[in-house]
Amino acid sequence: MNELQNQKCTACRPDAPKATEEEIERYMKLLPGWELINEDGIDQIKKVFTFDDYLSAVDFTNKVAETAESEGHHPAILLEWGKSTITWWTHKIKGLHINDFIMASKTEHIYNSRG
Amino acid sequence: MNELQNQKCTACRPDAPKATEEEIERYMKLLPGWELINEDGIDQIKKVFTFDDYLSAVDFTNKVAETAESEGHHPAILLEWGKSTITWWTHKIKGLHINDFIMASKTEHIYNSRG
Numbered sequence: 266m267n268e269l270q271n272q273k274c275t276a277c278r279p280d281a282p283k284a285t286e287e288e289i290e291r292y293m294k295l296l297p298g299w300e301l302i303n304e305d306g307i308d309q310i311k312k313v314f315t316f317d318d319y320l321s322a323v324d325f326t327n328k329v330a331e332t333a334e335s336e337g338h339h340p341a342i343l344l345e346w347g348k349s350t351i352t353w354w355t356h357k358i359k360g361l362h363i364n365d366f367i368m369a370s371k372t373e374h375i376y377n378s379r380g
Numbered sequence: 381m382n383e384l385q386n387q388k389c390t391a392c393r394p395d396a397p398k399a400t401e402e403e404i405e406r407y408m409k410l411l412p413g414w415e416l417i418n419e420d421g422i423d424q425i426k427k428v429f430t431f432d433d434y435l436s437a438v439d440f441t442n443k444v445a446e447t448a449e450s451e452g453h454h455p456a457i458l459l460e461w462g463k464s465t466i467t468w469w470t471h472k473i474k475g476l477h478i479n480d481f482i483m484a485s486k487t488e489h490i491y492n493s494r495g
Contacts, residue, residue, distance in 0.1 A: 319445070319448070319449055320449060323442070323445045323449075326459065327438065330434070333434070334435060339434055341460050342458070342459040342460075343456060343459075344441065344445065344456070344457040345454065345455075345456050
């Protein structure tokens with residue numbers, strides 16, 4: 266169990282603090298395979314999850330979407346044949362909040378728990 | 381009823397003919413809001429579908445995915461809060477086949493038939 270697991274997302278306001286460089290570095294170590302990217306000046310974290318067929322990728326996408334809705338924090342999900350690419354960031358602060366790392370950790374759990 | 385509606389996708393082989401410029405122009409006129417784009421040298425057609433909430437976008441994504449699986453032709457679907465962006469092209473021919481326009485027409489029908 267690491268510091269991201271089983272945390273809930275906190276409400277995120279426009280003046281909420283972005284994750285610091287040190288925090289990002291620490292959280293990324295807990296999230297193997299996740300990549301730190303910058304799109305249009307916005308830090309984001311992204312991972313490609315692969316599957317043996319289309320419907321498994323669709324099922325994973327739905328589970329991530331269900332968790333997103335229940336936590337009130339929504340990723341970009343790119344669904345293609347055999348893969349689902351998940352990208353997390355916090356729109357309101359145009360960058361990364363601890364919520365994003367918590368959600369990435371939940372995403373990992375969903376992938377690793379699939380039947 | 382136009383020439384794209386109610387057609388089924390035909391099996392697409394690597395030597396299947398790409399849609400001609402004239403065909404693309406004719407089909408695009410039947411698909412309002414669809415945009416012809418070129419990604420890494422590959423012609424594709426794309427449209428952003430918008431919704432009032434997340435779950436409606438998820439539901440639409442699932443219906444498009446279900447049709448994709450039943451036709452054996454799969455798009456890229458970018459699911460975000462309140463929108464689902466659908467991009468069609470034919471991997472095997474690295475471009476546009478009539479299948480892609482048929483699927484775009486089916487995608488329109490799914491969007492327009494939602495409850």
